[in-house]
Amino acid sequence: MEEILITGVGQIPAGEHWDSSLREMGAKAVRLALQNAGNPEPQALFVGNMLSMNISNQAHLATLIADRADLVGIEAATVEAGGASGGAAIRQAVLAVKSGLVDCAIALGVEKFTDKAGGELESALATNMDGDFEAMQGLTTTSQAAMLMQRYLMQYKAERSAFAGFALNAHKNGAGNPNAMFQKAIKADTYLKAEMVSEPLNMFDIAPFVDGAAAIVLTRSSLYKGSAQPVKVSASALSTDTLSLHDRVDVLEFRSVARCAQKAFDQAGLRPGQINLFEYDDQFGIFAALALEATGFCERGQAWKMALEDEIGVGGRLPCATFGGNKARGFAGGATGIYQAVEAVLQLRGDAKANQVPGATHAMIQGIGGPGSTCVSHILSKMES
Amino acid sequence: MEEILITGVGQIPAGEHWDSSLREMGAKAVRLALQNAGNPEPQALFVGNMLSMNISNQAHLATLIADRADLVGIEAATVEAGGASGGAAIRQAVLAVKSGLVDCAIALGVEKFTDKAGGELESALATNMDGDFEAMQGLTTTSQAAMLMQRYLMQYKAERSAFAGFALNAHKNGAGNPNAMFQKAIKADTYLKAEMVSEPLNMFDIAPFVDGAAAIVLTRSSLYKGSAQPVKVSASALSTDTLSLHDRVDVLEFRSVARCAQKAFDQAGLRPGQINLFEYDDQFGIFAALALEATGFCERGQAWKMALEDEIGVGGRLPCATFGGNKARGFAGGATGIYQAVEAVLQLRGDAKANQVPGATHAMIQGIGGPGSTCVSHILSKMES
Amino acid sequence: MEIARHWRLKQQRYGLVGEVCPHCDHKIFPPRDVCPNCGDEAKEPFNFSGQGEVFSFTTIYEAPAGFEANAPYTVALVKLDEGPMVTAQLTDLGEQPVEIGMPVEMVTRKMRNDGDERGVILYGYKFRPVLAGLR
């Protein structure tokens, strides 16, 4: 059967790349992914990016990076869907390769956050919400998450400490990832004493903003001649919800996630219980919790228990954020979704070293834009040999 | 044979929409296109937009418009490729529908330029060029075109008046388009006396910046149950060149256009002589000239003669900008490529009224981002009945 | 310069003017011309009372550019009595701790100075606590 394959992956370390520009980071990840794929000739480049037009005053980014990566001439377009931009770029690459009109495509995610900070960065991030009815009120993306968490704690009668599990797991896994911003485990006590950012969110409930770039190469199985064991894309889905929280009937239900995950499970012919690892979008701990619930990995109001009881550890029932997630690897905007793909491919290839999930066969990766306004999910699977 | 069809089109007038927001314009065009298509249930929305993150501080636009157009839940992503964004959105919709993973997709182009003007608008537009080595020098998109035209006039020994033909044709055709910003023909003398903007470019060599929105609905022929005669997508291609003019070996050769057009002709199995009308991207007259040459409609250095001799009129050898093009309809950024599609569909349906090209069977539409940095071309064809 | 935008939104910002669906009587804010409840066209203006309660809230210490002078400030999801939810700053809080379920009412306040250095001052809706017994 004709499958969509990921044949190469590349990433640069997530962190503060003071000395490297957007285009350099992007071109480097592209070159690494092509090398890893055995240097095929790509025909298309889809670039996931959130904010370069604002932070770097640079639009037309896909053409710039194709140019800089020595791929002048190929098809190139930038794909934007808020924090889900990276996953959306994978989605476009899948559609392109599946259509038969493109034989080999690159999905690149790249973001340069650290050229702005403070109020300027908050303003840039606020372009992702409703400009007329949210940003206009001085709302920040962090405060959206804080309001969700506040309501969650009240509605499900959970303790403030309930969210420690997400941060502890992420930092524990980040320790095994040489490309992570934070490579050191933290203690429960550190979480509890952490500085409050926007009550009830503390600094460990929020992923740090980093620069980053990651890329994957996709093709169809009938065209693949390499000898390495590729990974197949078993499912690809993208769904939306209202952009604003205030337009939702039930703000604690991430309906875009529920819709998108259901589509993905249907496509792959899998149940949630058959997924061996889940790279969720933990830009905020509360997003991870709501995503676990909406995806069907636990009942509503129960995700924090999964995290506290270490069910999400590398040896747990459903390993999550196995290379540190956004929390420890760092949140690199449009690059996030591609880092997830790279990490899942390493797991399925058995190349995850200290963080290897035993018997990893099916991995789900999921990106979220806004507070569940957009969700993109892919299921990646080991090829039967 | 399974074909990709355009089954519905919608547009709002191009112009200054002081009283209408980005989301309202976009949602309206989507609703009009869906109505025109007989109200199918779309699964995906691809939004072409250039500058809303800058001009309106609004990113995450596709999700916002899906929300506002009462399509909450569907797949949505924004596609950006500079001035070629609209065509790139069509390309994504084609890939999606062709892949079989999406049955019915909407490609929307929407742009709100008029909330900024003067230096602020120039800055926004300059995000489309190389920020480090072009925008940094105070370059503007208009001055890029002016330098191309300056060199063209010198290298091909053409007179300054040589470019009148493009403007005269556009304004003549705009007169028959109720959705055009300018609906009045102009005289050769008016062109010659026009105010200089950036020598040798005068104000009639530049398309006016307008607000606008247009949408099309796409599906596969096996799924189409309507009774109206749809239009088929015979070819779809996107190519790039270096982002900057200064990195080109030959700046007067739009290689992205040549590559892209060749791919399109190959896909459709057509020669340039079989194209009945060409909606070129005349953001600047010089772009139209270089596009005619690179696409293969005339020899290099000869396009201005085609225009002067009225070969590009509705009754000419190759009718161009048949509803006024960017010059008279107005340049609406990411919406431009979709306006072109709407106009080509009207021609192929025989619904172009005063501007009808007799016997229109094959139409080529082409969008250009930057000075030929990105090019996207589609060939739309009448279905054999 | 976002003058046109503010002009377009002035009815919503100054008066909390939304829409009511003529088909199912659903109240809509922000206005969207299509009823999210029944899917029919809904363009009839509706003046909200401005009464509601806090559904959730938090405090912002690191504010976006243009809002720094106001920081720290409290934002909330306010559930209006007529049904819709609205995102807004809370104001006139004094020493009173904010709680989920707290009754609030709309007032018009200065939002921020526009970022274009021309000193345009923007006004818009915020919500303040309603004293017990006054509703």
Add this chain to the structure above:
Amino acid sequence: MEIARHWRLKQQRYGLVGEVCPHCDHKIFPPRDVCPNCGDEAKEPFNFSGQGEVFSFTTIYEAPAGFEANAPYTVALVKLDEGPMVTAQLTDLGEQPVEIGMPVEMVTRKMRNDGDERGVILYGYKFRPVLAGLR
């Protein structure tokens, strides 16, 4: 605030430092680490002489934000003697009409004030006419 960006580009902006391909001797500006001529890696720094000629040009009257104070100004595509083309403003023009083919040389000049109101002044390369006989 684009301080990091200016820092990253200072060698190019102040010194017109590009690269030379060790494989085919192709000179590269702006630097891109991969030779556009032969496709091989090319990271060796190369100092351009700053001598060149005008390939095309125009004058800008309506400048982008941050450059208004300089308007009108002339921009050009300058073909460097070593091969590459560069986009730059022309300066020190006096009454001299600009022409295609006119010899020019690089100088360092103030480009613009940074838009962050902190008054950071940016310097970079511009090109000025070379008097006949001086080359």
